[in-house]
Every structure is written in structure tokens, then in C-alpha cells.
Amino acid sequence: MRRDLMAGCLAALFGAVTMLQASSYRIGSLTSIGPGMFPFLAGAALFICGGAIAASYFLPQDADSSAERMELPDVKAGIFIVLGLVSFILLGERAGLAVASFACVFISAMGAENITWRGSVLLALGLAAGSIVLFHYALKLPLPAFPWSPS
Amino acid sequence: MISVALSDLVHGFEVALQPHNILACFIGVFVGNLVGVLPGMGVMATISILLPLTFVLPPVASILMLAGIYYGAQYGGAICSILLNLPCHPPHAVTCLDGYPLTLQGRGGAALGITMLGAFIGASFGILQMIVFSPLIVSIALRFGPAEVCALMVLGLLAGSTLARGSPLKGVAMTLFGIVLSCVGTDMTDGTERFTLGFHELGDGIEIVALALGFFGVAEFLNSANRVRKIGNGRLRLKFSEMRPSRDDLKRSLPAICRGTLIGSLCSLIPGTGPTIASFISYSVEKRVSKTPERFGRGAIEGVASPEASTHSSVQGDFIPTMSLGIPGDSVMALILAALLIQGITPGPLLISEHPDVFWGLIASFWVGNILLVALNVPMIGLWVRLLSIPYSYLYPSALLFVCIGVYSASNNMFQVEVTLVLGLVGLFLMWLGFHPAPMLLGFVLGPRVEENFRRAMIISNGDLRTFIDQPISATLVALSVVLIAVQIWVRLRARRSRPIAAATAAIRHAESLAEN
Numbered sequence: 001m002r003r004d005l006m007a008g009c010l011a012a013l014f015g016a017v018t019m020l021q022a023s024s025y026r027i028g029s030l031t032s033i034g035p036g037m038f039p040f041l042a043g044a045a046l047f048i049c050g051g052a053i054a055a056s057y058f059l060p061q062d063a064d065s066s067a068e069r070m071e072l073p074d075v076k077a078g079i080f081i082v083l084g085l086v087s088f089i090l091l092g093e094r095a096g097l098a099v100a101s102f103a104c105v106f107i108s109a110m111g112a113e114n115i116t117w118r119g120s121v122l123l124a125l126g127l128a129a130g131s132i133v134l135f136h137y138a139l140k141l142p143l144p145a146f147p148w149s150p151s
Numbered sequence: 152m153i154s155v156a157l158s159d160l161v162h163g164f165e166v167a168l169q170p171h172n173i174l175a176c177f178i179g180v181f182v183g184n185l186v187g188v189l190p191g192m193g194v195m196a197t198i199s200i201l202l203p204l205t206f207v208l209p210p211v212a213s214i215l216m217l218a219g220i221y222y223g224a225q226y227g228g229a230i231c232s233i234l235l236n237l238p239c240h241p242p243h244a245v246t247c248l249d250g251y252p253l254t255l256q257g258r259g260g261a262a263l264g265i266t267m268l269g270a271f272i273g274a275s276f277g278i279l280q281m282i283v284f285s286p287l288i289v290s291i292a293l294r295f296g297p298a299e300v301c302a303l304m305v306l307g308l309l310a311g312s313t314l315a316r317g318s319p320l321k322g323v324a325m326t327l328f329g330i331v332l333s334c335v336g337t338d339m340t341d342g343t344e345r346f347t348l349g350f351h352e353l354g355d356g357i358e359i360v361a362l363a364l365g366f367f368g369v370a371e372f373l374n375s376a377n378r379v380r381k382i383g384n385g386r387l388r389l390k391f392s393e394m395r396p397s398r399d400d401l402k403r404s405l406p407a408i409c410r411g412t413l414i415g416s417l418c419s420l421i422p423g424t425g426p427t428i429a430s431f432i433s434y435s436v437e438k439r440v441s442k443t444p445e446r447f448g449r450g451a452i453e454g455v456a457s458p459e460a461s462t463h464s465s466v467q468g469d470f471i472p473t474m475s476l477g478i479p480g481d482s483v484m485a486l487i488l489a490a491l492l493i494q495g496i497t498p499g500p501l502l503i504s505e506h507p508d509v510f511w512g513l514i515a516s517f518w519v520g521n522i523l524l525v526a527l528n529v530p531m532i533g534l535w536v537r538l539l540s541i542p543y544s545y546l547y548p549s550a551l552l553f554v555c556i557g558v559y560s561a562s563n564n565m566f567q568v569e570v571t572l573v574l575g576l577v578g579l580f581l582m583w584l585g586f587h588p589a590p591m592l593l594g595f596v597l598g599p600r601v602e603e604n605f606r607r608a609m610i611i612s613n614g615d616l617r618t619f620i621d622q623p624i625s626a627t628l629v630a631l632s633v634v635l636i637a638v639q640i641w642v643r644l645r646a647r648r649s650r651p652i653a654a655a656t657a658a659i660r661h662a663e664s665l666a667e668n
Contacts, residue, residue, distance in 0.1 A: 007584040011324045018331050018346075025343050031614030035338035035345060038602040039331060046327040053320050073579065077376035081551060085369065085572045088555040089565055097556075104555055105548045112544035113377045123545055127552055135556055139204065142563050 008054025015050055018043030080111030096144040097136055101128040156282055163511025166211060167519050172512065175212035179219020180520045184527060186220070187227020188535045189546060190237050194224045195367035198486050199360050200553045202493075203561035210494040211509055215516045217490050221483050222274065222466050222517070225426070226524045229266045229459055230535055234259050242426035242462040245434045249447060249454030256450055260393030261400055263532065265452055266459045267525055268396075269408040273460035274521045276412045277419065277467025281514060284420075285475040285503065291624075292476055292500035297607035298618045302628035304601045307478040309632050312590035314424050319639050322590045325581075329594025330601070332357055339603070352566040359489045360561040361571040362595060366588040367482075368554045369575025372547045374582060394529060396452075404456035407437055411457035412464045419468025425481045429465040430458035467517060474498055474510060478597070482589040485596040 019040055028034030084107040091100035102124045109120035135141040144150070166172060182201070186192045198220050205213030228240030233250030246266075253262040295303070312322035335346040336356030347353040396404070411433040418429035437457040438447045447454050470487075472478050477499035479485040491498050496506055503510045528535065558571045578588055612618035620626045 030609050033606045035343040039334040042327050042330045049324045073374050074377040078373045081372055089568050101552055104552050108551050109548040115544040141560050
């Protein structure tokens with residue numbers, strides 16, 4: 001599979017970058033190990049391992065190795081999931097838990113098939129109310145509850 | 152020794168039967184069962200979301216609860232497989248093969264009844280196994296020095312990454328990736344900030360909840376949103392009275408349950424071969440010993456009984472290496488281990504003697520939990536079945552909110568939510584490249600402990616690497632690691648030539664791809 005080649009090269013590259021970065025910390029010697037040694041060794045192992053994965057691309061392939069095919073994710077749903085997370089990150093501390101919860105659920109539900117506008121508004125409202133009761137009042141999560149609450 | 156174990160077990164029941172511990176156990180198994188029933192929801196994500204909430208609980212209650220989610224989900228997963236032909240939880244994928252035909256014949260209730268019976272027998276055996284084996288393992292492990300611990304962890308990581316699903320090489324690569332991620336943050340001995348990329352928030356390292364929820368939560372939602380198959384053609388009504396299996400069913404199932412239980416308990420002792428592999432092996436064994444193998448795939452009750460018993464005995468047995476050696480066999484156990492560490496308890500050979508209430512309380516709570524689960528499932532089966540029809544479009548936005556709140560409450564810091572988002576995107580990309588995320592979490596949890604023990608071993612031996620092969624125990628462990636790698640290479644080269652092995656791996660891969668879709 002061509003993907004194996006790419007996977008192997010990326011793993012090897014990540015290993016190499018790790019080794020490079022680790023060598024900027026003190027490596028030390030076996031008698032006095034520095035903070036750089038262990039990540040350096042891990043990076044080296046990853047480099048070798050990635051090389052082996054990439055090399056396996058050139059070996060004769062089993063007939064069934066394409067069995068692990070993967071369906072591509074749904075782009076629209078994916079974008080809205082990311083936007084939902086971003087909205088929680090941006091709103092959480094500024095506008096409070098209620099608004100952030102509503103935004104996170106409502107926006108991420110916008111990408112979903114077979115959910116109506118009414119359905120997603122109700123879901124988001126219900127979960128926002130639930131998270132205020134459970135996380136703000138019961139479990140004392142240190143986020144402001146509403147936009148007008150003192151933070 | 153048996154009498155000591157018995158009196159300890161009695162102590163364990165005293166712990167587990169305290170009202171707040173029963174409550175914790177009940178919440179755990181209830182949430183687990185719920186998650187198991189809901190298609191598309193993962194055990195890993197659920198445990199990670201609840202992990203920060205358990206910081207406020209005492210250690211015993213928090214472990215009982217998190218463990219309950221794990222084995223509770225196995226009960227729910229079977230319902231999903233048998234009634235809907237939906238293998239949303241990998242260990243139960245194989246149950247679909249005969250469970251769903253039984254449902255089509257109108258005998259889904261009986262199949263579920265047998266499942267509950269097999270589950271309880273399997274789990275009980277797994278618990279007994281834990282009671283017997285853990286002290287034995289501990290008595291050996293107490294003699295381990297840093298070199299032995301280090302060698303054992305490397306062996307555990309190798310086994311965990313190469314025996315699990317997918318390509319062994321990619322498994323090892325993911326483990327190493329996890330180890331590198333675990334190095335992020337301030338070094339323990341001299342305070343160097345490693346791999347923080349200039350973010351001072353990363354000084355405390357990556358929050359394990361952020362990592363687990365990035366890979367098993369966000370990446371999973373991105374991957375399966377609008378891709379989970381639509382539910383419908385199953386029979387979504389079931390009554391309690393239908394669950395009683397006939398005499399013939401029982402006669403066929405009991406030997407199958409016993410075989411499945413034994414296979415499951417054997418599998419649990421080998422790190423990396425968790426419940427999924429156990430259930431696949433026991434299904435093929437069952438088909439082989441049967442006098443009428445042609446019935447399999449068309450609704451043979453043995454094909455449901457044996458894999459389910461096997462799953463449950465393996466799930467309970469999974470706790471043995473985690474609790475007695477401090478070495479988790481799979482990603483769920485890695486999270487349980489992390490939960491113990493957060494509570495200030497170091498899992499390992501000293502756990503049983505230093506924290507007997509945690510160890511024996513957990514074992515006793517397994518029984519309490521399994522009884523609660525049977526009580527939850529048998530009379531309330533109708534309710535669980537109705538939950539199956541909640542569409543994924545409502546589930547994943549809700550789960551996403553819990554992910555955000557879970558990560559935030561673990562650190563009280565929005566930065567870790569950002570880390571989760573980034574790791575989710577990275578995780579999705581890695582999955583697309585064919586890397587499975589489970590070994591990464593093993594590497595992440597064990598990485599710092601491997602480093603610490605390696606450093607200590609080197610200090611003691613004055614920088615002499617021969618310390619790993621001078622002593623018989625660590626030499627054996629190193630030899631086992633070498634054998635493990637050699638066998639993997641041999642099987643791989645061999646698989647190309649010999650037919651039966653190739654056919655078997657092809658069958659397992661096929662079943663796995665079923666489980667993934």
C-alpha cells in the first residue's frame with residue numbers, strides 16, 4: 001500500500017526530529033544519564049521502526065493487506081465538530097459554561113445528518129441546562145455559569 | 152495461603168459493601184452498560200471523561216467506578232450485537248455472527264439470556280483467577296530491582312503493541328510515539344523543560360485525559376460522524392419472559408461457556424491479547440469442536456455463549472498484570488493505571504500489601520458489580536433495547552461537550568482543551584495512515600516509569616548495560632522479548648508461504664474490518 005510508505009516515512013521523520021530536539025538537552029553518559037538520553041533513544045527507535053514500515057512497502061505484499069481499508073470521514077461533520085470545540089475554547093472562560101455548552105453542542109450538531117433544527121436547539125438547550133446543574137452547582141467546575149456571572 | 156486470601160477477600164467485601172462504594176460501583180456499571188448499548192460510544196472516551204470527576208472521590212471508590220464502566224460496557228455491547236447486528240464494540244463483533252440470526256428467528260431473547268449466564272460464569276472465573284494468581288505473581292515480583300522492572304516493562308510494551316490489532320511494526324511505532332509524548336514537560340531529575348515547543352503551559356506535560364480524549368474521543372467522532380450505519384432492521388421490542396433459554400439451549404451452551412471461560416482466562420494472562428482476540432479464538436474453537444459446524448453462522452447458540460463467556464473472563468483477568476505488576480495489557484488498563492497514579496497509589500507488587508483495601512475491595516466489587524449488572528439487565532432489558540434507537544447524530548454532539556468539560560476539569564485550564572483538539576486531528580490522520588491509537592496510550596503511561604527505572608538501574612550498575620543479562624530474572628525477560636520479536640518476524644515471513652496461517656490471519660482481519668465499520 002502506498003499509505004504504508006507515507007506512514008513509514010512520517011514516523012521516521014518524527015523520530016529524526018525527536019532525536020534532533022533531544023540532542024539539544026544534556027544527553028549525559030550511561031553512568032550519569034541526562035534528560036536528553038531517553039527521548040533520544042526513543043526517537044532513534046522510532047526512526048528505525050519507521051524505516052522498516054517504509055521498507056515493507058517494497059516487499060512482496062500479501063493479497064489481503066488491503067483489507068484494512070478506511071472510509072474517508074465526512075468532511076462537513078468534521079468541520080462542524082472542530083468549530084464546536086473551538087467555540088467552547090473561545091467562549092468557556094469569557095461567556096460562561098451555559099453559552100459555551102449551547103454553542104458547542106449546537107454547532108457540532110449542525111454537521112450531522114438526520115437531525116432537525118428544532119432537534120439540535122432542544123438538544124443544546126437541554127445539555128446546557130444539564131451541565132449548569134451538574135458541573136456548575138453540583139461539581140463546582142471553576143468556570144463562570146452565565147455571561148453576567150463574575151469570573 | 153488460601154485461608155489468608157479468604158480472610159482478605161472478606162475484608163474486601165467489607166470495603167466493597169460500604170454504601171458509598173456500592174453507589175460508586177453502581178454508577179460505574181450503569182454508565183458502562185449505557186455506553187455499551189449506545190452504538191458508536193467508546194469505553195475509552197467514557198472512562199476518560201469520568202476520570203477527572205473521580206479526583207474528588209477517595210481512591211477505592213474511584214477505581215471501583217472506573218473499573219465498573221469497563222466490565223459494564225461488555226454487558227451492553229452484547230445487546231447491541233445480538234439485536235442489531237451492529238458490532239460497535241470489538242469484543243462482541245463475533246457475537247453478531249450467530250446472535251443476529253437467532254434474533255431473526257425470534258430467539259434473540261434466549262440468546263441474551265445465555266449471554267448473561269455466560270458472562271456471569273466467565274466473570275466469576277476471571278475473578279477467582281485474579282485471587283489465585285495475583286499473590287503468586289507478587290511473590291515473584293517483590294524480588295525485582297530496577298533492571299528487572301525495566302526489562303519487564305519493555306516486554307509488556309512489546310507484547311502490548313505487537314499482539315494487538317493491526318500491523319505489529321505500526322504498533323511498536325505508536326508505542327514509541329506515546330513514549331516521546333510522555334517526555335513532554337519538565338524532566339523529573341534536573342528540571343529541564345523537554346519538548347515544550349515554547350508553550351510554558353506544557354511544563355506539566357500533556358494531560359492524560361487530553362491525550363485519551365483527543366485520540367479516542369475527538370478523532371473517533373471526526374471519523375464516524377455520519378458514517379455510523381443506520382439502525383432499523385432489528386427487532387426492537389423484547390420482554391423479560393423471552394429471556395429464559397430452553398433446556399436444549401442450556402445443554403448446548405454450558406460446555407461452550409466452560410470452554411470460552413478457559414480460553415478467555417488464558418488470553419488475559421498474555422499482555423496485548425485482550426477480550427477481542429479471546430472472543431475470536433473461542434468462536435473458532437467452538438466451531439471446530441462442534442459436531443455440526445454447519446449450524447454456525449445460522450444461529451448456533453454455542454456461537455454466542457462461548458465468545459461472550461470468553462470476553463468476560465478475559466476482561467476480569469486483564470486486571471491481573473495491572474494490579475500485581477503495574478503493567479497494563481491494553482489501553483483501558485493504562486487509563487485505570489493512570490487513575491491509580493493520580494490518586495497517589497503506585498500499582499505494582501507492593502499494592503496488595505500497602506493498599507489491601509484497593510486491591511481486595513476491587514475484587515469484591517467485581518462480584519457486586521456483576522450481580523448488579525445481571526439485576527440491571529434481566530428485568531430492565533426492555534429499557535436498554537429502547538435506548539438502542541438513539542441516533543448517533545444526537546450522541547456525538549453531546550459527547551463532544553462532555554469531552555470539553557472533562558478535559559477542562561482535569562486541569563482547570565482551557566489550554567488542555569486546545570491540546571485535545573490538536574491531538575484529535577493528529578489522531579485522525581494517524582488512523583487514516585493505519586496506526587491504531589491503543590499502543591500509544593500504553594507507551595504514554597509506561598514511558599516515564601521505564602525511563603525512571605532505566606536511570607536507576609544504570610546508577611546501581613555504574614553504567615553497565617550487562618546488568619540486564621547478568622541476573623536470571625531480567626535475562627529471562629530480555630530473552631522473552633527477543634523471542635517475541637523473532638516469532639513475529641517468523642510468522643510474517645511464514646504467512647506468505649503457508650496457507651492455513653494466511654487464511655487464519657485473513658479471517659481475523661476480515662472480522663476486524665467488520666468490527667470497525
